[in-house]
Amino acid sequence: MTPPASPSPTAQAPVALSVLVATCDRLEQLKCAVDSILGGVRLPLELIVVDGGSTDGTVEYLLNTPGVTPVLQGRKLGPARSYNEAWAQACGEYTCWLSDDTELVPGALDAAVTILKTDPGIGMVGLKTRDTLGPWVQEPYVGGISEYGVLNCNHGVLRLDLLRAVGCFTEAYKFYFIDPDLTAKILCAGRRVVMTRQVSVLHHRAWSETQGVVQRAESVSGGVDNAALYREFFRFLATAQGRKARLRSLTPGILDRLYRGRPPAWTDWTRLGLNRRDVNNLLNTWFISPLDPLLSLGRPYHLAQTLPQELLAHPDNPLRALACGQ
Numbered sequence: 001m002t003p004p005a006s007p008s009p010t011a012q013a014p015v016a017l018s019v020l021v022a023t024c025d026r027l028e029q030l031k032c033a034v035d036s037i038l039g040g041v042r043l044p045l046e047l048i049v050v051d052g053g054s055t056d057g058t059v060e061y062l063l064n065t066p067g068v069t070p071v072l073q074g075r076k077l078g079p080a081r082s083y084n085e086a087w088a089q090a091c092g093e094y095t096c097w098l099s100d101d102t103e104l105v106p107g108a109l110d111a112a113v114t115i116l117k118t119d120p121g122i123g124m125v126g127l128k129t130r131d132t133l134g135p136w137v138q139e140p141y142v143g144g145i146s147e148y149g150v151l152n153c154n155h156g157v158l159r160l161d162l163l164r165a166v167g168c169f170t171e172a173y174k175f176y177f178i179d180p181d182l183t184a185k186i187l188c189a190g191r192r193v194v195m196t197r198q199v200s201v202l203h204h205r206a207w208s209e210t211q212g213v214v215q216r217a218e219s220v221s222g223g224v225d226n227a228a229l230y231r232e233f234f235r236f237l238a239t240a241q242g243r244k245a246r247l248r249s250l251t252p253g254i255l256d257r258l259y260r261g262r263p264p265a266w267t268d269w270t271r272l273g274l275n276r277r278d279v280n281n282l283l284n285t286w287f288i289s290p291l292d293p294l295l296s297l298g299r300p301y302h303l304a305q306t307l308p309q310e311l312l313a314h315p316d317n318p319l320r321a322l323a324c325g326q
Contacts, residue, residue, distance in 0.1 A: 016043040017113060018092030018160060022082045023100035024052035027061060029204060030100045037098070038067050040106035043113060050086045052076040080169035080178045087160070087168050096157040101204050102129070108200035112157035115194070115301050123162055123191020124183070125301060126153030127200035134205045140277040141199055144180075146230065148237035149286025151305060152180040153193065155201050162191070165322060170233070174224035184234050187287065187307045190323030194301040197273050236316035240286045240308070272297060 019037055023030045030049070037047055047068050051058055053075045062070035071086050083097055094113050098104065112125040128141040136142050143152050156179075166185040169178045186193050272293040274282070282288055287305040289295060296302035312323040 015046045015092045017045050018090035018095040019047050020083055020086050020097045021100050022050045022079055024076060025054045025056045026100050027056050027058045032103055033100050036104040040104045041109050043110055046092060048086050050082045080171040080173055084168045090160060092160055094157060095160045095163060098155055103202040105200050109157060111300055121192055122194055123186040124156045124158040124193045126195040127155040128196050129154045129201040129203050130199045131203045131205055140275045145284055146180050148234050150184050151281050151285045153183045154179055166319060172229050173226045177226040177230050181230055185319060187305060188317050188319040190312050193305045195303040197300055197302055236314045240311060
């Protein structure tokens with residue numbers, strides 16, 4: 001394995017934010033991502049780009065681009081391990097991960113760090129991500145809801161010490177599910193997870209024009225059932241489904257009338273910054289309050305998820321000790 005390159009002088013200076021990008025043989029997409037990060041963040045920054053053995057000129061580009069700290073791993077280690085090895089040497093107070101086929105919206109990371117500084121109870125700020133290619137281009141933003149009712153963050157910003165406390169990315173996953181897993185772990189640690197109100201990342205899916213979603217998943221998963229791993233780690237969250245059902249039984253049809261289809265004349269949810277994707281997430285996740293549009297009014301974030309105390313104290317919570325301060 002090629003040893004990591006020596007950190008650049010800018011990476012040795014005190015930094016507020018460590019941004020990590022993993023790449024392999026996607027030089028043109030990577031250039032767009034790097035330019036958007038270096039030109040779109042005002043905070044003192046270190047940009048760590050992890051390369052998995054590129055042969056298309058990426059290594060030379062990284063070694064000759066000011067403001068970039070290259071970590072040359074020499075081969076593909078899988079996203080989780082690649083990011084984790086780079087996080088071990090990161091030095092920012094806050095950190096985030098981005099893909100090499102993304103483009104950062106200017107000011108998005110500065111705004112996310114401000115949110116975290118303003119409210120210490122928020123563990124992670126999910127960056128709303130919109131696809132520019134592929135089957136989901138019509139969606140206001142992407143991000144699925146897990147079978148345990150968690151709204152997943154495709155990209156996020158959080159404190160580096162919190163990330164390390166929850167174990168960074170879980171390396172048991174071959175490829176997919178590292179982001180949903182981290183979202184769930186932050187919640188299990190007793191912290192809130194919120195979403196930016198505005199789109200923060202544009203995702204130029206490099207594979208979407210030549211490969212379908214299912215085919216892509218099968219080709220990179222290497223026979224590992226990532227969904228089964230997630231289900232095993234967070235099975236205890238399933239008890240919250242009954243809690244959500246009880247809440248709906250107390251308000252039969254009211255939430256659906258307010259949020260779905262044509263709302264009552266006195267309700268204009270667009271004034272509260274909600275689009276149809278927001279409404280879907282508000283209704284179908286288990287850990288967002290129905291009053292979230294009012295609770296988050298005037299804030300740069302919304303869709304705040306929180307685990308109830310009985311789940312944080314559950315004996316099967318893998319981060320129970322952290323959540324309960326033990």
